[in-house]
Amino acid sequence: MSGILVITEQRSRLSAETLAAGQQLGTALHLPVSAVVIGTSEAGEFADKKLDRVYTVDDPLLRAYTPDGYTAALEQLIRLKNPQVVLLPHTYQVRDFAPKLATRFQQVLVSDVVDFRVEGGSVTMVRQLFQGKLNADVKFGGNAPYFASLQAGAFRAESAVPAETAPAVETVTVQLDASQIRSRPEEPFREAQRAVDLTAASIIVSVGRGIREKENIPMVEELAKVMGAELAASRPICDNGWLPMERQVGSSGQTVAPKVYLAVGISGAIQHLVGMKGAKTIVAINKDANAPIFEVADYAIVGDLFEVVPALIEEVKRAKS
C-alpha cells in the first residue's frame, strides 16, 4: 500500500482543490501523489501539475456517469494501484458513488472534510457536524485504502504545485460489461435560462429561513434596493417559492463572490456557505449567536432581523442622502 490517489471530476473546479490537498497530504506523509481522470483519455489540466502519475480510465461505458460504471472502474484501478489514501472532491457526483466505492473495500468515506493534520505519520481528518455548528476530528481505521471527500473551498486550487517535468500519463484498461450498469441516465438539462446573474453583483443582500413568512420578504427586498444590491436567498426560501430558484446561492444554486454579502436570517448551513464564502466582506444578521454564518462573517449583528433590517434601511437612506 502506498501513494495517494486523487480522483478528479471533469469540469469541476473542485478537482484542482482536491489535487492541491492531495499534494499537501503527500508531502506530509512522504507519499507519491497520482491523479485519475475518468471517461476520457486526455490528462487535461492535470498534465502540468506536480504528480507522480496521471491515470486515464476510459471506456464507452464511462462516457456518461453512472454509479455502477464508476464504482466498478475505480474499484479495479484501486485494487491494481493499492493507494494508501483516496481523495475525492465533495461534489454531488462523488456523493452518489464514493460511499458505494468505499463500501466495496469495507471502508467508510470520511465525507465533506474541511481540513486535515498529520502527526507522527497518522492522519486526522476534520469535518463538520450539526450543519457546521461543531467540528469533529476523525481517524481512519481498518485496512487501507482510506477514503475522504473534500469540501468545496476548503483547499485552495492556486496552491497546487506545478510540474517541473510533466507527469507520466498511464492508460489503465478496465473490464466493464454493459450488464453491470443498471441505471439508465438521460442527458442532463437546465429547466430555464437564468435571467438573474448574481455573480455579476457587487453587493448581495441574501435572505434565509429567519424571515419566517413570505409576507416579510419585501422588507429585505427594500434593503437590497436602497443598498443598490441584488436580492438572493438560501435554499429553503426558494423551495418555498418565496423567491425564484434563480436567486438561490449555495451548492445547488449560484456561487458568488461579491464585494459585500449581507446575510439576513441565514444560519449558514455548509451548502449555503460554499456558495458565498468567497465574498470579500461578509455581514451577518442573525438572532442565534451560535449560527455558523458568524464563523465566516466580518461584521456581525446578533439581533432580531425584524428590528435590525428596518433600522438599517433608514440608516442607509440617511447615509446616501
Add this chain to the structure above:
Amino acid sequence: MKIIVAIKQVPARDSQLRVDSAGKWIQTSDLSFEVNEPDAYALEAALQLKEKNGGEVVALCAGPVGASQTIREALAKGADRALHIEDDTLTNQDTLAVSRLLAKAASTENPDLILTGLQSDDLGSGQTGVVIAELMGMPHATIIMEVEKKDASIRVKRELEDGWFQHVELPLPAVLTIQSGISKLRYATLMGIKKAKTKEVKRLTAAELGIAPQATVTIEKVYAPVKTKQTQILEGTAREAAAKLVEKLKFEVRVL
C-alpha cells in the same frame, strides 16, 4: 409497491449544543429530538407514491428507545407499520455499521423501493442510502426531486449542481435519497395520531439481526470550530448596530 423509508431521530434544529464531558459527542440529556428533516421529505415522497400506486409504507429506524417518538410521528402521518432497531450505542458507530443494521432489517421485508433523506442534520455524512444500496445489491440514485413509477422500474429526476437536472431510469428494487424541500410536508391528523397507536412497531436488536456493530472510522474529538476570520460584533440596540454597520460599509468597505 412496498416502500421502506429509513428515518433518523436527531436533536431539534435550534438546539443549543454542548460538547459532552468525554469530548467525543454532544450532551444529549437536556435536548429535545425530532425527525431528521431530510427524512421527513423521504417519508412524504413515500406516502405520495403509495397514494398514487397503492402498496405499503414501512418506516425503518435505528436508534435509542427514545426514537419511538419519531417512529410514532411517521405512523401518525401515514406509514403503515414500523421496524425499530433499538440500540443506545449507535452514536459511536459509523455509516457502514449503521447501514449494515438497516440493510439487514430491510432485507427481511423484500421491499420494492427504499427511500431515505439525502443526509442527516447531525452527522451529515450523506451516505446511508448509497451504502444500504451497495450492501443489498440494489441500484440507487441520489438527491431525487421526482419519482415516476413504471412497470418494473422507476424514472427519477436527479438534481445535479449549478441548476442542472437529469432523468435516470432504474430497475426495481432500488434505493433513492430524496432532496429536501421538494414538496410540502403533511401534518399528522388527529385521526392519524389515534390510528398510530394501534399500528405495529416491530422491535429488533443488533444481536437478533446477527450483527455486532463495529466502527471503522472513529470520532476522536468534537469541538467548537476555531474561527478563521476576525469578526467584529456590532453591539447595541438595533438602531445603534445598524448605524455602526452603515459606518463600516461606507468608510471601511467603501461600498455605499
